[in-house]
Amino acid sequence: MRLTRRNERLLRLASAATLAFIYLPLLVILVYAFSASTTQVWPPDGLTTKWFGEAFNNSGARDAFLLSLEAAAFATTVALILGTLASMAVARYRFFGRETISFLVILPIALPGIVTGVALNTSFTQVLGVELSLFTIVVGHATFCIVVVYNNVVARLRRVSGNFEEASADLGATPWMTFRRVTLPSMRTALVAGGLLAFGLSFDEIIVTTFTAGAGEQTLPIWILTNFSRPSQLPIVNVVAVLVVLISIIPVYLANRLSRDVGAAAGAGGAVAAEGAAMP
């Protein structure tokens, strides 16, 4: 579409401004991570890299980081299994209530996180008598990570015809062999992309986690929330924040490369990224 020079310039300006708006606060945090003082005064008194060393030595931050990794690993695994199963059923078969499945899968992420959190908390503490722990954290995370994997794999399965699987069955392969030799390779990149996004989602989640984490457990976001106001910990929080940002860039970039086809990126990746990342 051709635009007048003026319109194009305006559009370019607006876009640049929006991008700048998006990145500026992150750059501010980056500066604070190097700030020498322990308060948030601007401009900072001086610059130093010592906080990076202290962050690595901080046992609270380290433990929180490990817990977040553990929870994300488990949650991603569960989400991969359940999401793949559901997407295979929806993409390859017609049955009663098929549309409902899509809605059901999306529901944990469409409803406000606080609802999911309160519901799970009530169920665990009041009804089931289960203590809040890593298990409950993983249950919460897995529930809304399913949709991320589901969307990725469903989109891929829809693009790849089911004929190959039928042919495989006709040639005498068992369902497991068909899955392993035919289906799995075709959706491998979709699985990885979905898994990466699910991992990132779980790693960063705070709202549902606040309600499902036991009193003794702190995932990294909870650790940040507890410590950002403690003067002695604040600089470390800034450093951790920068590291979290850097760490999340990698899975996103990789997931994006894997769903590289623009149609997929727009349709599935876009949807996935948007709704998949939807639960902060």
Added chain:
Amino acid sequence: MSSDARSARWAWLAVAGLSVFIAAFAIGCGGSDSSDSTSAGGEMLSEVGKGEGELNLICWPSYCEDGSTDPDVDWISDFEKQTGCQVNVKIGNTSDEMVQLMRTGQYDGVSASGDATLRLIDGGDVAPVNTDLVPNYADIFPGLKDQPFNSVDGQMYGIPHGRGANLLMWNTDEVKPAPNSWSAVFDPNQASKQKGHVTAYDSPIYIADAALYLMAHQPDLGITNPYELDEDQFNAAIDLLKQQREFIGEYWSDYAKQIQSFANGDSTVGTTWPYQFLALQAEGDPVQSTVPEEGSTGWSDTWMISSEAQHPNCMYMWMNHITEPQVQADVAEWFGEAPANSKACEPQYLKKGPFPDVKHCEKYDASGEKYLDDLYYWTTPVSDCGDDRGDVCKTYDDWVQGWTEVKG
């Protein structure tokens, strides 16, 4: 299209019905842990055995220092070495948080203020304490023993920790002249000058502070005890707080956030604990504080042991450790409160604290005669007014409701 829609609708109904059924099933068969703790609330220990190797505590900020805030301020590492009980500290910002945490049964003990103690005792969440097993109990100030908020029928439910007043703190550069009354935050003429920078404690218990103000400035209401408020008195307090809302910048419950707010000028006047004031002063920030002329609310804290404590021996060892004279002196100076152990006031201990001051106990009126005995300590409001009005007073539930209304 319509048959698809219809089948979708059936699918949804089936799913919804199934979930409700599952939920009802789970509730019916699931644990009802709330009902089995209405008994005396756990056994009282008859002797202290070997330490269990771990201890999970819920503490008010800075009550349980292990050197991570300031390497020289540490009364936990010694304890861990002596007893082998590794201490895990969970900080509670309000009494409500602490009650909720205790109810999970995952903690061994808590430093409870008077507005939490009765709720814990009544809910069966804490066990009575055998004071014979805590040698330092003998030296506790008599005025803290067998109080209505820490004992029932002569049986102690905890070991006193210390007490202190809520203070009025202000930024000396912004608030002039120096205030001496709570009207600095309640009187519109004064509060409006700090509009957007006034702060107040974010808990329903703050309603008592409003009632305290009305006690002095609206005597017709007849308030004699800020925790025993009938309908009219309660509504007046709520109205006062709603009026104050316009000037409030931030309600605080996280002590460290409040320190930050005063340090960078977001808050300039409001109620605080001595700890924040001392911390800001130590950083060189321009603040002052006082107990205003109307008096103040305060807290008298008690260490309580959970009825489901998994490490009761360690907890008893802790209760004795935290009431050691030197530890008491350290805590009292660090937080800015009056110690519970009378021996802590001896110069030999006060000299070695984080803010050495042999006059600490006079300044903070540890014996209680000057103003400490007249503080209106946090306690749980109940319907029984305790006087000839009968059962018409507002309960804590009403206070919680009211507080939500105040914040708007």
Added chain:
Amino acid sequence: MGHRLADLFHGRPRLQAGTLLAGPVGWLVIGYLGSLAILLIASFWTLGELSGEVERTFTLDNFKTIVDDSVYRTVTLRTVGIAAAVTVTDALLALPLAFYMAKVAKPSRQSLLVVAVLVPLWSSYLVKAFAWRTILSEDGILNWALDPLGLSGPGYGTLAVWLVMSYIWLPYMIIPIYAGFDRIPDSVLSASEDLGAKAWITFRRVIWPLVFPAIVAGSIFTFSLTLGDFIAPTLVSSTQFIGTVVKSTITTNLPLAAAYSIVPILIMIVYLLIARRLGAFEHV
């Protein structure tokens, strides 16, 4: 064994589908919907008088409180209002950038821009909220920057909440709108041009109706995420929103918190039904 199974499943698509679905649907129905149902049931419970512990008696008191006490109405309206404001703001901010990305930028630029938008989307929601807390503080960078102009930033409060939420959810709006624009074939735009329509007319008559469902799709996230959030409001304001009220009430009165959580559920159900009617789900 494997072949026995194969025979069992062969020609029985429903059995195959059912087996596949057992796990995920079981998890979602039992674990998720079940807990939502428990939430609903818990909203009818109450508290013991002095102890304050949850008692499972049936009562409508909690709902009466929510309906009678004006504060709940105020907070709900305020939250819905902010959610709407944030949605509109984000749509306005997203449109130019998304259009540029989809239709004007060169393909190589395009994928770079997509990544550029996705990266902050993933950079920890909490970090972003807390970054704004420091930016908006009295000593922060915003006041410092506006000071020479004689102005000052909004400080903390409801305005800050709108600002911060708009910022945080913006990428969630950009991506679906970008996808929506991308789906519009260039040929349609050229045709409109060839027929003599100026840019603005093309936008209004051709592009807008085609991209609107995508905007609605994006709005589901901005609206839902704002509706239930309690972290950003706590960091940059003292105002109460649905999320903060639920969070603080769950400590003292779980049944009441459960009852009040039903409100955002109802709001979102209505919103989702409307969104589906507007075609958003094909673009999600």
